[in-house]
Amino acid sequence: MKLAYRDRVHFRAATALVAALSLTAAVPASAVADHSLDRYYRQSPAWKSCVRNAQDTPGKQLAALGARCAAVTVPLDYTRPGGRTISVAVAVVPATDTAHRIGALVVNEGGPGDPAIDYLTDRHAALKKVAARYDLVGIDPRFVGRNAPLDCRWPTSTYMRAAGVDRTDFVRMTAFQRGLAAKCRRNAGALLPYASSRNAARDMDVVRGVLGRRRVSYLGISYGTYLGEVYTAMFPGRTDRVVFDGVHEPHHLAPWAEYGTEQANENALRHWATWAATQNATYGLGSTADAVLATVDRIQASAVRRPLAVGTYKLDRHAVPLLMYGVLGEDVRPTDRDIAVMVRTLKRAAESGRAEPDPGLAALLPSLFTGQDSAYGSTQTAYLCADTPGPRDPEVFWRAIERSRAHHPLFGPLFNDITPCAFWTPPAERPTVVDNDVPALLVNATGDPRVLYSEARAMHTNWPSSRLITVRNSYRHAVYGLTYANACVNDAVNAYLGSGRLPSADLTCSGAR
Structure with missing residues:
Protein backbone atom coordinates (compact mmCIF):
# COMPACT_ATOMS: atom_id res chain seq x y z
CA MET A 1 0.00 0.00 0.00
CA ALA A 148 -12.93 1.50 -16.43
CA PRO A 149 -12.86 1.51 -12.62
CA LEU A 150 -14.22 -0.79 -9.97
CA ASP A 151 -15.72 1.76 -7.58
CA CYS A 152 -17.46 0.78 -4.37
CA ARG A 153 -18.20 4.45 -3.62
CA TRP A 154 -16.33 4.45 -0.36
CA PRO A 155 -15.82 7.56 1.79
CA THR A 156 -12.07 6.83 1.83
CA SER A 157 -9.19 5.71 -0.36
CA THR A 158 -8.15 2.94 2.02
CA TYR A 159 -9.78 0.55 4.45
CA MET A 160 -6.76 0.77 6.75
CA ARG A 161 -7.48 2.14 10.20
CA ALA A 162 -6.01 1.39 13.61
CA ALA A 163 -8.19 -0.72 15.89
CA GLY A 164 -8.08 1.81 18.73
CA VAL A 165 -7.42 1.23 22.40
CA ASP A 166 -10.15 -1.11 23.61
CA ARG A 167 -12.91 -3.53 22.70
CA THR A 168 -15.41 -0.75 22.05
CA ASP A 169 -13.07 0.79 19.48
CA PHE A 170 -12.60 -2.60 17.82
CA VAL A 171 -16.37 -3.13 17.57
CA ARG A 172 -16.60 0.29 15.90
CA MET A 173 -13.91 -0.66 13.40
CA THR A 174 -15.57 -4.00 12.72
CA ALA A 175 -18.76 -2.17 11.80
CA PHE A 176 -16.74 0.21 9.59
CA GLN A 177 -15.11 -2.65 7.68
CA ARG A 178 -18.38 -4.54 7.36
CA GLY A 179 -19.91 -1.39 5.91
CA LEU A 180 -17.13 -1.03 3.33
CA ALA A 181 -17.64 -4.62 2.21
CA ALA A 182 -21.39 -4.06 1.94
CA LYS A 183 -20.83 -0.99 -0.27
CA CYS A 184 -18.68 -3.09 -2.59
CA ARG A 185 -21.30 -5.80 -2.89
CA ARG A 186 -23.95 -3.18 -3.58
CA ASN A 187 -22.04 -0.93 -5.98
CA ALA A 188 -19.50 -3.21 -7.68
CA GLY A 189 -20.65 -6.74 -6.93
CA ALA A 190 -20.65 -7.85 -10.57
CA LEU A 191 -16.93 -7.09 -10.87
CA LEU A 192 -15.57 -8.21 -7.50
CA PRO A 193 -15.01 -11.91 -8.36
CA TYR A 194 -12.81 -10.94 -11.30
CA PRO A 255 -3.35 -13.55 6.70
CA TRP A 256 -3.66 -9.80 5.96
CA ALA A 257 -1.78 -7.17 4.05
CA GLU A 258 0.74 -5.63 6.49
CA TYR A 259 0.77 -8.33 9.16
CA GLY A 260 4.15 -8.76 10.79
CA THR A 261 5.73 -5.44 9.72
CA GLU A 262 5.34 -3.68 13.08
CA GLN A 263 9.00 -3.78 14.06
CA ALA A 264 10.21 -2.83 10.59
CA ASN A 265 7.98 0.25 10.63
CA GLU A 266 9.14 1.19 14.12
CA ASN A 267 12.73 0.90 12.90
CA ALA A 268 11.97 3.14 9.92
CA LEU A 269 10.23 5.64 12.18
CA ARG A 270 13.24 5.73 14.51
CA HIS A 271 15.54 6.15 11.51
CA TRP A 272 13.54 9.21 10.51
CA ALA A 273 13.43 10.46 14.12
CA THR A 274 17.21 10.30 14.33
CA TRP A 275 17.41 12.72 11.41
CA ALA A 276 14.56 14.90 12.73
CA ALA A 277 16.44 15.32 16.02
CA THR A 278 19.28 17.02 14.13
CA GLN A 279 16.71 19.48 12.77
CA ASN A 280 15.13 20.42 16.10
CA ALA A 281 15.82 24.10 15.53
CA THR A 282 13.68 23.96 12.40
CA TYR A 283 10.83 21.63 13.37
CA GLY A 284 10.83 21.63 17.18
CA LEU A 285 10.10 17.91 17.54
CA GLY A 286 12.89 17.02 19.95
CA SER A 287 16.68 17.06 20.15
CA THR A 288 17.13 13.26 20.32
CA ALA A 289 15.49 10.38 18.49
CA ASP A 290 13.80 9.31 21.75
CA ALA A 291 12.46 12.82 22.24
CA VAL A 292 11.06 12.92 18.69
CA LEU A 293 9.38 9.54 19.18
CA ALA A 294 7.97 10.79 22.48
CA THR A 295 6.42 13.67 20.53
CA VAL A 296 4.75 11.13 18.22
CA ASP A 297 3.48 9.22 21.28
CA ARG A 298 2.03 12.40 22.77
CA ILE A 299 0.24 13.17 19.50
CA GLN A 300 -1.36 9.72 19.51
CA ALA A 301 -2.28 10.01 23.21
CA SER A 302 -3.94 13.36 22.50
CA ALA A 303 -5.89 11.84 19.60
CA VAL A 304 -7.11 9.11 21.94
CA ARG A 305 -8.50 11.71 24.32
CA ARG A 306 -10.03 13.88 21.60
CA PRO A 307 -9.69 13.90 17.81
CA LEU A 308 -7.15 16.40 16.49
CA ALA A 309 -8.71 19.22 14.50
CA VAL A 310 -6.65 19.78 11.33
CA GLY A 311 -8.50 22.15 9.08
CA THR A 312 -11.96 20.65 8.62
CA TYR A 313 -10.79 17.12 9.44
CA LYS A 314 -10.89 15.24 12.73
CA LEU A 315 -7.93 12.92 13.16
CA ASP A 316 -8.73 10.34 15.81
CA ARG A 317 -6.99 7.34 17.39
CA HIS A 318 -7.81 5.27 14.30
CA ALA A 319 -6.28 7.75 11.85
CA VAL A 320 -3.04 9.04 13.39
CA PRO A 321 -1.19 5.67 13.24
CA LEU A 322 -2.26 5.38 9.60
CA LEU A 323 -0.75 8.77 8.81
CA MET A 324 2.54 7.83 10.49
CA TYR A 325 2.68 4.57 8.54
CA GLY A 326 1.61 6.12 5.26
CA VAL A 327 4.56 8.49 4.97
CA LEU A 328 7.27 5.91 5.68
CA GLY A 329 9.11 3.91 3.06
CA GLU A 330 10.70 6.65 0.93
CA ASP A 331 13.94 7.25 2.90
CA VAL A 332 14.96 10.37 0.97
CA ARG A 333 15.55 13.83 2.39
CA PRO A 334 12.55 15.56 0.75
CA THR A 335 10.24 12.99 2.32
CA ASP A 336 12.02 13.26 5.67
CA ARG A 337 11.21 16.96 5.58
CA ASP A 338 7.59 16.25 4.59
CA ILE A 339 7.21 13.91 7.55
CA ALA A 340 8.70 16.50 9.91
CA VAL A 341 6.31 19.16 8.65
CA MET A 342 3.35 16.78 9.07
CA VAL A 343 4.35 15.80 12.62
CA ARG A 344 4.84 19.48 13.49
CA THR A 345 1.29 20.18 12.27
CA LEU A 346 -0.10 17.30 14.33
CA LYS A 347 1.88 18.49 17.36
CA ARG A 348 0.33 21.95 17.05
CA ALA A 349 -3.14 20.42 16.81
CA ALA A 350 -2.48 18.29 19.89
CA GLU A 351 -1.15 21.20 21.94
CA SER A 352 -3.47 24.01 20.88
CA GLY A 353 -6.59 22.11 19.86
CA ARG A 354 -6.42 23.05 16.19
CA ALA A 355 -4.01 23.48 13.28
CA GLU A 356 -4.23 24.31 9.62
CA PRO A 357 -3.06 21.50 7.35
CA ASP A 358 0.40 21.78 5.81
CA PRO A 359 0.62 21.19 2.02
CA GLY A 360 1.26 17.46 2.43
CA LEU A 361 -1.71 16.91 4.71
CA ALA A 362 -3.86 19.16 2.56
CA ALA A 363 -3.17 16.81 -0.34
CA LEU A 364 -3.49 13.59 1.66
CA LEU A 365 -6.49 14.10 3.95
CA PRO A 366 -9.18 14.43 1.25
CA SER A 367 -8.11 11.05 -0.07
CA LEU A 368 -8.33 9.44 3.37
CA PHE A 369 -11.58 11.02 4.48
CA THR A 370 -13.65 11.64 1.35
CA GLY A 371 -14.65 9.60 -1.68
CA GLN A 372 -12.05 11.38 -3.81
CA ASP A 373 -10.02 8.20 -4.47
CA SER A 374 -12.69 5.63 -3.72
CA ALA A 375 -11.99 3.64 -6.89
CA TYR A 376 -8.32 3.22 -5.97
CA GLY A 377 -9.11 1.86 -2.50
CA SER A 378 -11.93 -0.31 -3.81
CA THR A 379 -9.76 -1.95 -6.46
CA GLN A 380 -6.78 -2.43 -4.17
CA THR A 381 -8.97 -4.12 -1.60
CA ALA A 382 -10.64 -6.32 -4.21
CA TYR A 383 -7.25 -7.65 -5.30
CA LEU A 384 -6.10 -8.17 -1.71
CA CYS A 385 -9.27 -9.99 -0.72
CA ALA A 386 -8.97 -12.29 -3.73
CA ASP A 387 -5.28 -13.04 -3.18
CA THR A 388 -5.12 -13.16 0.64
CA PRO A 389 -8.66 -13.37 1.98
CA GLY A 390 -7.51 -14.08 5.55
CA PRO A 391 -9.72 -15.10 8.47
CA ARG A 392 -13.44 -14.34 8.55
CA ASP A 393 -13.89 -14.48 12.31
CA PRO A 394 -13.46 -11.03 13.94
CA GLU A 395 -12.16 -12.68 17.11
CA VAL A 396 -9.04 -13.81 15.26
CA PHE A 397 -8.22 -10.17 14.57
CA TRP A 398 -9.03 -9.08 18.11
CA ARG A 399 -6.65 -11.64 19.58
CA ALA A 400 -3.90 -10.58 17.15
CA ILE A 401 -4.41 -6.93 18.08
CA GLU A 402 -4.15 -7.66 21.78
CA ARG A 403 -1.00 -9.74 21.31
CA SER A 404 0.67 -7.05 19.22
CA ARG A 405 -0.45 -4.02 21.22
CA ALA A 406 1.79 -4.76 24.21
CA HIS A 407 4.96 -4.65 22.12
CA HIS A 408 3.91 -2.27 19.34
CA PRO A 409 1.35 0.20 20.73
CA LEU A 410 1.39 2.51 17.70
CA PHE A 411 1.51 0.09 14.77
CA GLY A 412 0.21 -3.16 16.30
CA PRO A 413 -3.47 -2.06 16.35
CA LEU A 414 -3.07 -0.81 12.77
CA PHE A 415 -1.45 -3.79 11.11
CA ASN A 416 -3.57 -6.38 12.90
CA ASP A 417 -6.93 -4.65 12.60
CA ILE A 418 -9.85 -6.33 10.90
CA THR A 419 -10.25 -5.72 7.15
CA PRO A 420 -13.20 -5.78 4.73
CA CYS A 421 -11.96 -9.17 3.51
CA ALA A 422 -13.57 -10.73 6.59
CA PHE A 423 -16.95 -9.79 5.11
CA TRP A 424 -16.06 -10.05 1.41
CA THR A 425 -17.59 -12.16 -1.31
CA PRO A 426 -15.46 -15.35 -1.26
CA PRO A 427 -12.86 -15.31 -4.05
CA ALA A 428 -13.67 -17.21 -7.23
CA GLU A 429 -10.33 -19.07 -7.15
CA ARG A 430 -7.77 -20.16 -4.65
CA PRO A 431 -4.55 -18.12 -4.58
CA THR A 432 -1.81 -19.35 -6.89
CA VAL A 433 0.68 -21.87 -5.59
CA VAL A 434 4.11 -20.55 -6.60
CA ASP A 435 6.34 -23.62 -6.52
Missing part, protein backbone atom coordinates in the same frame (compact mmCIF):
# COMPACT_ATOMS: atom_id res chain seq x y z
CA LYS A 2 1.34 3.40 -0.96
CA LEU A 3 0.21 6.49 0.89
CA ALA A 4 3.56 8.26 0.91
CA TYR A 5 4.11 11.57 -0.85
CA ARG A 6 5.23 10.75 -4.34
CA ASP A 7 6.48 12.87 -7.21
CA ARG A 8 4.51 11.41 -9.63
CA VAL A 9 12.51 13.58 -25.27
CA HIS A 10 11.81 13.37 -28.89
CA PHE A 11 8.69 12.65 -30.90
CA ARG A 12 9.11 9.72 -33.26
CA ALA A 13 6.80 8.80 -36.10
CA ALA A 14 4.13 6.28 -35.22
CA THR A 15 5.34 4.07 -38.06
CA ALA A 16 8.28 2.95 -35.92
CA LEU A 17 5.90 1.57 -33.30
CA VAL A 18 3.62 0.02 -35.89
CA ALA A 19 6.62 -1.85 -37.26
CA ALA A 20 7.57 -2.98 -33.76
CA LEU A 21 4.07 -4.28 -33.12
CA SER A 22 3.43 -5.83 -36.53
CA LEU A 23 4.29 -9.32 -35.31
CA THR A 24 0.78 -9.95 -34.00
CA ALA A 25 -0.17 -12.27 -36.81
CA ALA A 26 2.93 -14.37 -36.17
CA VAL A 27 1.88 -15.60 -32.71
CA PRO A 28 2.43 -19.37 -32.85
CA ALA A 29 -0.47 -21.61 -31.95
CA SER A 30 1.63 -23.10 -29.15
CA ALA A 31 1.68 -19.68 -27.43
CA VAL A 32 -2.07 -19.81 -26.94
CA ALA A 33 -2.84 -22.33 -24.23
CA ASP A 34 -6.63 -22.25 -24.60
CA HIS A 35 -7.98 -22.07 -28.16
CA SER A 36 -11.23 -20.60 -26.89
CA LEU A 37 -9.14 -17.51 -26.16
CA ASP A 38 -7.60 -17.29 -29.63
CA ARG A 39 -9.60 -14.26 -30.63
CA TYR A 40 -8.18 -12.32 -27.71
CA TYR A 41 -4.57 -13.32 -28.34
CA ARG A 42 -4.83 -12.58 -32.06
CA GLN A 43 -6.66 -9.25 -31.90
CA SER A 44 -5.25 -6.15 -33.56
CA PRO A 45 -6.11 -3.22 -31.29
CA ALA A 46 -6.12 0.35 -32.57
CA TRP A 47 -2.89 2.08 -31.52
CA LYS A 48 -3.17 5.80 -30.99
CA SER A 49 -1.70 8.73 -29.09
CA CYS A 50 -1.34 8.29 -25.32
CA VAL A 51 -2.46 11.89 -24.75
CA ARG A 52 -6.03 11.84 -23.45
CA ASN A 53 -6.56 15.58 -22.98
CA ALA A 54 -4.73 18.88 -22.57
CA GLN A 55 -4.06 18.17 -18.87
CA ASP A 56 -2.56 14.71 -19.47
CA THR A 57 1.09 15.42 -18.60
CA PRO A 58 2.14 11.73 -18.44
CA GLY A 59 0.52 11.18 -21.83
CA LYS A 60 2.45 14.10 -23.31
CA GLN A 61 5.70 12.77 -21.86
CA LEU A 62 4.99 9.39 -23.41
CA ALA A 63 4.18 10.98 -26.75
CA ALA A 64 7.56 12.71 -26.66
CA LEU A 65 9.14 9.24 -26.46
CA GLY A 66 7.13 8.01 -29.43
CA ALA A 67 4.81 5.86 -27.34
CA ARG A 68 1.46 4.65 -28.54
CA CYS A 69 -1.48 3.37 -26.51
CA ALA A 70 -4.27 0.88 -27.09
CA ALA A 71 -7.16 -0.79 -25.32
CA VAL A 72 -6.76 -4.58 -25.40
CA THR A 73 -9.97 -6.58 -25.06
CA VAL A 74 -10.01 -9.39 -22.49
CA PRO A 75 -12.77 -11.54 -20.99
CA LEU A 76 -14.16 -10.38 -17.67
CA ASP A 77 -14.38 -14.06 -16.67
CA TYR A 78 -11.82 -16.33 -18.30
CA THR A 79 -13.99 -19.37 -17.65
CA ARG A 80 -16.57 -17.77 -19.96
CA PRO A 81 -14.50 -16.33 -22.84
CA GLY A 82 -17.65 -15.79 -24.90
CA GLY A 83 -19.23 -13.66 -22.20
CA ARG A 84 -18.79 -10.08 -21.07
CA THR A 85 -15.54 -8.36 -22.03
CA ILE A 86 -13.56 -5.48 -20.59
CA SER A 87 -10.55 -3.57 -21.90
CA VAL A 88 -7.05 -3.25 -20.48
CA ALA A 89 -5.03 -0.11 -21.25
CA VAL A 90 -1.56 -0.72 -22.72
CA ALA A 91 1.23 1.71 -23.63
CA VAL A 92 4.38 0.84 -25.56
CA VAL A 93 7.50 2.97 -25.86
CA PRO A 94 9.25 1.40 -28.87
CA ALA A 95 12.89 0.45 -28.95
CA THR A 96 15.02 2.87 -30.94
CA ASP A 97 18.03 0.58 -31.33
CA THR A 98 16.07 -1.86 -33.46
CA ALA A 99 19.21 -3.63 -34.66
CA HIS A 100 19.85 -4.77 -31.08
CA ARG A 101 16.28 -5.02 -29.81
CA ILE A 102 16.04 -7.46 -26.89
CA GLY A 103 12.26 -7.70 -26.78
CA ALA A 104 9.41 -6.38 -24.67
CA LEU A 105 9.88 -5.33 -21.03
CA VAL A 106 6.60 -5.24 -19.09
CA VAL A 107 6.42 -3.04 -15.98
CA ASN A 108 4.05 -3.32 -13.02
CA GLU A 109 4.29 -0.58 -10.38
CA GLY A 110 2.58 -2.48 -7.55
CA GLY A 111 -0.21 -1.44 -5.23
CA PRO A 112 -2.19 -3.48 -6.00
CA GLY A 113 -4.03 -0.74 -7.80
CA ASP A 114 -1.16 1.44 -9.02
CA PRO A 115 -1.19 2.33 -12.72
CA ALA A 116 1.85 1.49 -14.84
CA ILE A 117 1.33 3.72 -17.85
CA ASP A 118 1.63 7.07 -16.09
CA TYR A 119 5.03 6.11 -14.60
CA LEU A 120 6.46 4.57 -17.76
CA THR A 121 8.49 7.68 -18.62
CA ASP A 122 10.35 7.48 -15.29
CA ARG A 123 11.10 3.79 -15.84
CA HIS A 124 12.34 4.58 -19.33
CA ALA A 125 14.73 7.18 -17.89
CA ALA A 126 15.97 4.80 -15.17
CA LEU A 127 16.86 2.19 -17.81
CA LYS A 128 19.31 4.66 -19.39
CA LYS A 129 21.03 3.23 -22.47
CA VAL A 130 19.35 -0.16 -22.24
CA ALA A 131 15.95 1.51 -22.80
CA ALA A 132 16.81 1.87 -26.49
CA ARG A 133 16.85 -1.92 -26.84
CA TYR A 134 13.43 -2.63 -25.35
CA ASP A 135 9.87 -2.07 -26.31
CA LEU A 136 8.88 -0.79 -22.87
CA VAL A 137 5.35 -1.89 -22.02
CA GLY A 138 3.03 -0.48 -19.36
CA ILE A 139 -0.16 -2.40 -18.62
CA ASP A 140 -2.70 -0.81 -16.30
CA PRO A 141 -4.19 -3.88 -14.58
CA ARG A 142 -7.93 -4.38 -14.95
CA PHE A 143 -10.00 -1.70 -13.18
CA VAL A 144 -6.84 0.42 -12.60
CA GLY A 145 -5.51 3.65 -14.09
CA ARG A 146 -6.82 4.28 -17.60
CA ASN A 147 -9.26 1.39 -17.41
CA ALA A 195 -10.39 -8.50 -9.66
CA SER A 196 -7.49 -10.79 -8.81
CA SER A 197 -3.83 -11.33 -9.55
CA ARG A 198 -4.66 -14.51 -11.45
CA ASN A 199 -6.84 -12.56 -13.85
CA ALA A 200 -4.29 -9.74 -14.08
CA ALA A 201 -1.70 -12.38 -15.02
CA ARG A 202 -4.04 -13.77 -17.67
CA ASP A 203 -4.55 -10.27 -19.05
CA MET A 204 -0.79 -9.82 -19.15
CA ASP A 205 -0.41 -12.97 -21.19
CA VAL A 206 -3.04 -11.80 -23.66
CA VAL A 207 -1.03 -8.60 -24.10
CA ARG A 208 2.07 -10.71 -24.67
CA GLY A 209 0.21 -12.49 -27.45
CA VAL A 210 -1.09 -9.25 -28.93
CA LEU A 211 2.48 -7.93 -29.04
CA GLY A 212 3.57 -11.07 -30.87
CA ARG A 213 6.10 -12.15 -28.28
CA ARG A 214 6.92 -15.73 -27.31
CA ARG A 215 8.39 -14.37 -24.08
CA VAL A 216 8.51 -11.03 -22.27
CA SER A 217 10.90 -9.58 -19.74
CA TYR A 218 9.34 -8.23 -16.57
CA LEU A 219 10.03 -5.55 -13.94
CA GLY A 220 7.77 -5.82 -10.90
CA ILE A 221 7.72 -3.36 -8.02
CA SER A 222 6.28 -4.27 -4.58
CA TYR A 223 2.95 -6.02 -5.22
CA GLY A 224 4.18 -6.28 -8.80
CA THR A 225 6.68 -8.88 -7.59
CA TYR A 226 3.79 -11.06 -6.45
CA LEU A 227 2.00 -10.56 -9.76
CA GLY A 228 5.20 -11.61 -11.53
CA GLU A 229 5.46 -14.72 -9.36
CA VAL A 230 1.86 -15.60 -10.18
CA TYR A 231 2.49 -15.05 -13.89
CA THR A 232 5.56 -17.30 -13.96
CA ALA A 233 3.63 -20.04 -12.16
CA MET A 234 0.57 -19.81 -14.42
CA PHE A 235 2.51 -19.33 -17.67
CA PRO A 236 5.84 -21.13 -17.29
CA GLY A 237 8.49 -20.43 -19.88
CA ARG A 238 7.03 -17.13 -21.03
CA THR A 239 9.43 -14.80 -19.25
CA ASP A 240 12.92 -13.81 -20.28
CA ARG A 241 14.67 -11.39 -17.89
CA VAL A 242 12.91 -10.85 -14.57
CA VAL A 243 13.54 -8.17 -11.93
CA PHE A 244 11.64 -8.00 -8.63
CA ASP A 245 12.11 -4.92 -6.44
CA GLY A 246 10.62 -5.03 -2.92
CA VAL A 247 10.07 -8.77 -2.98
CA HIS A 248 6.95 -10.47 -1.69
CA GLU A 249 7.24 -14.12 -0.74
CA PRO A 250 3.78 -15.54 -1.58
CA HIS A 251 3.34 -17.55 1.61
CA HIS A 252 3.95 -14.43 3.72
CA LEU A 253 1.11 -12.40 2.24
CA ALA A 254 -1.50 -13.99 4.46
CA ASN A 436 8.53 -23.05 -9.56
CA ASP A 437 12.07 -21.74 -9.96
CA VAL A 438 12.83 -18.84 -12.29
CA PRO A 439 16.14 -17.06 -12.92
CA ALA A 440 15.49 -13.56 -11.60
CA LEU A 441 17.22 -10.58 -10.03
CA LEU A 442 15.72 -9.75 -6.62
CA VAL A 443 16.26 -6.40 -4.90
CA ASN A 444 15.39 -5.46 -1.30
CA ALA A 445 16.49 -3.04 1.39
CA THR A 446 17.21 -4.52 4.80
CA GLY A 447 15.01 -1.91 6.50
CA ASP A 448 12.10 -2.00 4.05
CA PRO A 449 8.99 -1.20 6.16
CA ARG A 450 6.50 -2.45 3.56
CA VAL A 451 7.94 -5.82 2.55
CA LEU A 452 10.26 -7.42 5.05
CA TYR A 453 13.79 -8.22 3.94
CA SER A 454 13.19 -11.74 5.24
CA GLU A 455 10.62 -12.19 2.47
CA ALA A 456 13.22 -11.44 -0.19
CA ARG A 457 15.58 -13.94 1.39
CA ALA A 458 12.82 -16.55 1.51
CA MET A 459 11.97 -15.94 -2.15
CA HIS A 460 15.66 -16.27 -3.02
CA THR A 461 15.68 -19.65 -1.27
CA ASN A 462 12.50 -20.69 -3.10
CA TRP A 463 14.05 -19.66 -6.42
CA PRO A 464 17.65 -20.92 -6.18
CA SER A 465 18.30 -19.78 -9.77
CA SER A 466 17.82 -16.16 -8.64
CA ARG A 467 20.33 -13.61 -7.37
CA LEU A 468 19.65 -11.19 -4.52
CA ILE A 469 20.81 -7.57 -4.26
CA THR A 470 20.75 -6.55 -0.59
CA VAL A 471 20.65 -2.82 0.13
CA ARG A 472 21.99 -2.28 3.64
CA ASN A 473 21.33 0.74 5.87
CA SER A 474 18.24 1.61 3.86
CA TYR A 475 14.61 1.99 4.94
CA ARG A 476 13.39 2.36 1.39
CA HIS A 477 10.59 0.32 -0.14
CA ALA A 478 11.50 -0.39 -3.77
CA VAL A 479 15.02 0.79 -4.51
CA TYR A 480 15.51 0.72 -8.29
CA GLY A 481 14.77 3.93 -10.19
CA LEU A 482 15.29 7.64 -10.23
CA THR A 483 13.93 8.85 -6.88
CA TYR A 484 16.27 6.91 -4.62
CA ALA A 485 19.06 7.01 -7.25
CA ASN A 486 21.16 4.18 -5.82
CA ALA A 487 23.82 3.79 -8.52
CA CYS A 488 24.92 0.40 -7.20
CA VAL A 489 21.42 -1.02 -7.64
CA ASN A 490 20.55 0.82 -10.83
CA ASP A 491 23.76 -0.21 -12.58
CA ALA A 492 23.36 -3.86 -11.59
CA VAL A 493 19.72 -4.02 -12.71
CA ASN A 494 20.45 -2.31 -16.02
CA ALA A 495 23.48 -4.52 -16.67
CA TYR A 496 21.33 -7.62 -16.19
CA LEU A 497 18.50 -6.31 -18.35
CA GLY A 498 21.02 -5.44 -21.04
CA SER A 499 23.06 -8.65 -21.05
CA GLY A 500 20.63 -11.24 -19.73
CA ARG A 501 23.36 -12.51 -17.42
CA LEU A 502 22.65 -12.60 -13.70
CA PRO A 503 25.49 -11.62 -11.35
CA SER A 504 27.73 -14.57 -10.58
CA ALA A 505 26.93 -14.13 -6.88
CA ASP A 506 24.58 -12.16 -4.66
CA LEU A 507 25.42 -8.47 -4.30
CA THR A 508 25.37 -6.01 -1.42
CA CYS A 509 24.87 -2.28 -1.94
CA SER A 510 24.95 0.50 0.62
CA GLY A 511 21.89 2.61 1.15
CA ALA A 512 23.59 4.98 3.56
CA ARG A 513 23.08 8.67 2.76
